[in-house]
Amino acid sequence: MDNASLFRTAADALAGDGWCVLTELLAPAQTHALADECTALYAARRLAPARVGAARTATELRGDRTQWFDPAAASAPQRTFVARLDALRLALNRELMLGLVESEAHYAVYPPGARYARHLDRLRDSDARVLSAVFYLNQGWQEADGGALRLYLGDGTHRDILPHAGTLLLFLSARFEHEVLPATRERLSIACWMRQRSPDRIA
Ligand SMILES: O=C(O)CCC(=O)C(=O)O
Numbered sequence: 001m002d003n004a005s006l007f008r009t010a011a012d013a014l015a016g017d018g019w020c021v022l023t024e025l026l027a028p029a030q031t032h033a034l035a036d037e038c039t040a041l042y043a044a045r046r047l048a049p050a051r052v053g054a055a056r057t058a059t060e061l062r063g064d065r066t067q068w069f070d071p072a073a074a075s076a077p078q079r080t081f082v083a084r085l086d087a088l089r090l091a092l093n094r095e096l097m098l099g100l101v102e103s104e105a106h107y108a109v110y111p112p113g114a115r116y117a118r119h120l121d122r123l124r125d126s127d128a129r130v131l132s133a134v135f136y137l138n139q140g141w142q143e144a145d146g147g148a149l150r151l152y153l154g155d156g157t158h159r160d161i162l163p164h165a166g167t168l169l170l171f172l173s174a175r176f177e178h179e180v181l182p183a184t185r186e187r188l189s190i191a192c193w194m195r196q197r198s199p200d201r202i203a
């Protein structure tokens with residue numbers, strides 16, 4: 001699928017259901033490079049226990065370790081990923097008038113058994129996060145490995161999305177509660193949020 005069609009498919013799904021899965025954001029080699037980098041950072045203990053909400057300490061709510069992408073010090077694999085995500089963001093702005101001005105992203109590693117309890121991605125006092133995007137980095141993931149992202153739909157049902165390498169899950173941040181189920185192996189991802197202008201930055 002060419003870019004224009006890929007991004008239009010995403011826009012249509014977001015306008016309809018409010019969420020979608022894309023598997024063609026990056027070429028497999030590009031996904032591998034991100035997985036290798038995330039693995040190396042984790043092994044070098046460069047990922048820190050995740051925090052919940054502004055200035056609150058990590059709790060048993062989430063057991064992942066994270067490292068935010070720093071635009072001023074981005075690696076080549078990170079630049080490739082962010083460029084693709086930005087292209088998607090601009091396409092969604094054009095198609096859906098979402099007014100998404102920026103993205104933020106972090107690597108996350110969930111050790112075996114770690115979870116992230118059911119939650120909504122909007123920060124307590126801010127509606128800046130409009131769209132959540134989670135990109136998975138795990139080769140050869142099996143259903144028996146667990147670790148699904150459980151997305152709760154408005155009608156009381158849910159969908160389980162497995163964290164296969166190359167899968168991008170998109171959903172409207174304000175609309176879908178979700179949780180990360182525990183896995184039997186390390187679970188690597190990049191969690192991203194596309195933001196609208198924060199109220200405090202509007203002149
Ligand atoms: O890794 C995932 O599948 C989702 C992570 C998540 O919900 C979050 O970081 O807010």
Ligand SMILES: [Fe+2]
Nearest residue numbers: 119120121178
């Ligand atoms: Fe989340």
